[in-house]
Amino acid sequence: MAEIPDAIAKKEAKLLSILSDDILELEPDFRTTDDLFEAGLDSMAIMRLLIHVETAFGCRLPVSQVNRENFSTVQKIAALIPAE
Amino acid sequence: MNFPATNALHVKKTDVLVVGGGTAGIAAAVSAARAGARTLLVERRNALGGMASNALVHTLCGLYLLRNDDAQPLTYANEGFPRELAERLIQAGGASGPVRMGKLDVLPHQPAALAAVADDITRRTPNLTVLLHTDLTGLISGPGQIQAAHLQSRGHVFEVAVNSLIDASGDAEAGALAGAAFECAPADRLQRPAYIFGIGGAHETALAGDARFRLAHLISGAVASSQLSAEALGVAFRHGVSQNEIWATIDLQADPYDPCSPECLTRVEACGRRVSFEIIRYLRAHAEGFEKARITCTPAQAGIRESRRLSGLACLTEEDILQGRQVEKPAALACWPLELRENSKGPRFRFPEENRPVGISLDCLRSRTFENLFVAGRCISCTHEAQASIRVTGTCLATGEAAGRAAAAILR
Structure with missing residues (x-):
């Protein structure tokens, strides 16, 4: 069953707040479709992000999904996280 | 005198x-x-x-x-x-x-x-x-x-x-x-220190393609399951001048931080060494291309950015x-x-x-x-x-x- 848009938006907002509170210095107008690598995401930041995702969403992303393409925007990372 | x-x-x-x-x-x-x-x-x-x-x-x-x-x-x-x-x-x-x-x-x-x-x-x-x-x-x-x-x-x-x-x-x-x-x-605004160590013996493709992302996944999992100290989350890997050489840089939070205090510096150096050896032991056992990796050098001192x-x-x-x-x-x-x-x-x-x-x-x-x-x-x-x-x-x-x-x- 497709995820409802509200649930997706909620997930993206939660992820964006994790990123801006604990991982990166993001501009206030940073959007869920903006490039995270341009904003400074690197492998060290991804390590910390994976731990936060596990705590906040209760899921551990499989290694096969952790790559540059899947982690380039908040929207793409959120799509990897299963619906709550 | x-x-x-x-x-x-x-x-x-x-x-x-x-x-x-x-x-x-x-x-x-x-x-x-x-x-x-x-x-x-x-x-x-x-x-x-x-x-x-x-x-x-x-x-x-x-x-x-x-x-x-x-x-x-x-x-x-x-x-x-x-x-x-x-x-x-x-x-x-x-x-x-x-x-x-x-x-x-x-x-x-x-x-x-x-x-x-x-x-x-x-x-x-x-x-x-x-x-x-x-x-x-x-x-x-x-x-x-x-x-x-x-x-x-x-x-x-x-x-x-x-x-x-x-x-x-x-x-x-x-x-x-x-x-x-x-x-x-x-103290809470000083630029944080880094502990850098050299790795030899890794396969030359150990950092190729998405390998850094796989390493990030591996290390985060090890920290989450308490197999590595939390400080390992500060590590990043980079090739040196030669492809056979890898540098690992651990950014340390080091709180409470005082780069002019010998007590603090002693703690930072010991922490950097301990985490370096933890990381290399873990990578040898679990990371592709790191099976024969070893620490080739540790620094004479941690990297201080600001005092x-x-x-x-x-x-x-x-x-x-x-x-x-x-x-x-x-x-x-x-x-x-x-x-x-x-x-x-x-x-x-x-x-x-x-x-x-x-x-x-x-x-x-x-x-x-x-x-x-x-x-x-x-x-x-x-x-x-x-x-x-x-x-x-x-x-x-x-x-x-x-x-x-x-x-x-x-x-x-």
Whole structure:
């Protein structure tokens, strides 16, 4: 069953707040479709992000999904996280 | 008081004393000696190069002007000694590049090669004496002037009279010992330290493709399951000059942090070593390409990014750098963006307008307390924010060269 848009938006907002509170210095107008690598995401930041995702969403992303393409925007990372 | 070994040191008086043999100190000493001043350079460790050798920092940053894109030609920000050292390193096979990393151009180098090149340059410089294994323990000063320095090595204490002194200690140690004015950011704002170690024996594809992402996944899982300490989350891997060599850099939060406290430094060094060996053991057992990996070198000291800043006749600010402000007759140009590492969030870069370099005035290299005290390197007179730009090697070399010339010039 497709995820409802509200649930997706909620997930993206939660992820964006994790990123801006604990991982990166993001501009206030940073959007869920903006490039995270341009904003400074690197492998060290991804390590910390994976731990936060596990705590906040209760899921551990499989290694096969952790790559540059899947982690380039908040929207793409959120799509990897299963619906709550 | 008995000074039984005073006669063991031939140097009793020097025109210019340079304290600290990091890149700023090397540049300062060579430039002062070339300008005709009898110069003494003292370094407490066994090798010149400071962070770029002893802390295993393995890329020289701030050598080249910022470029808007790859099509623009690459230009040295400071001709003179920064360029000379970079070219000597490349000729000696101790550096390869420059390479472009994101929006920045850097020169990857071998830390040990930089120390060897520095040995060679200083040995061939007339008027220059280098003393390794030698520490500054105190300064004698009169009104507005530093008169002599107490040096010590292996239980010997020496007194050397000086005409001028260049503090290239990185921590404004000479300034602090002399009672000169200095500043230091609050502990929670200081740029965090890094512990760097070398890895050999990994497969040459160990970092290829998405391998860094797989390593991130592996290490985060190990930290989450308490198989690795939380500090391992600060690690990043990068190839060295040769593809067989990997450098691991652990950014440490190190709270409570005080880079001038021996208790804190002891804790930082021990933590860096412990986590380095934890990481390599874990990678050998679990990471593809790391099965035969081993630690090839640990640093003589952790990488310190910021501590004291000497208060000068002028003070370089964040606005100066972000606006690329020019001064009349700049002593040096700084071109690295503000690279803020005040917490474990990793670097936050702020680039200057139109990528313009900023001119550093000689007044930022002169103590406001002592007329004959100069400063070079990461502890020049600047704000905490501006220090996040000027601390890089290219700029340290340039301020070192300028301070060396200025210190030699006041003799005449």
